[in-house]
Amino acid sequence: MxxxxxxxxxxxxxxxxxAARDTYLAAIVRGVVKELEDEKGLALQTDNAYHLMFCVDYSTWRYQSRDSDGAMPRHLQFRLHNLMIHAGGAKA
Incomplete structure (x- = not known):
């Protein structure tokens, strides 16, 4: 990715x-990609716009909600579940 x-x-x-916040934002992006690949077992594809935009939206939410205790928004939860189901279905 x-x-x-x-x-x-x-x-x-x-x-x-x-570029004032690039270091912090880049760390969030790295963390999101690592989480999706290592913890969620997703094989993110650079040429897949759906994967790209999920990483963008998830990273943006992580940045914007850094000081809140709120749960992940439902649209991100649904998209993450769909990605995980799709990845699981491809392996079966």
């Missing part, structure tokens, strides 16, 4: 034009 592309899209979504 192209983490630089994810970072650029997260910054666009958040309206960030400077």
């Amino acid at each position: 192209d983490q630089d592309q994810i970072l650029a899209l997260v910054k666009e979504r958040l309206g960030i034009r400077t």
Whole structure:
């Protein structure tokens, strides 16, 4: 997964034009990709727009909810479950 592309899209979504938060945002992106691959067992594909945009949306939510105790939004939960089911179905 192209983490630089994810970072650029997260910054666009958040309206960030400077590099002031790049270190923090890049760490979030790396963490999200690592979690999805290692913990959730997903094989993220760079050329899959659905995978790319899920990583962008998940990273953006992680950044925006860093100080809250709220649960993951339902749309992200559904998309994550669909990704996991699809990945599980491909292996069977």
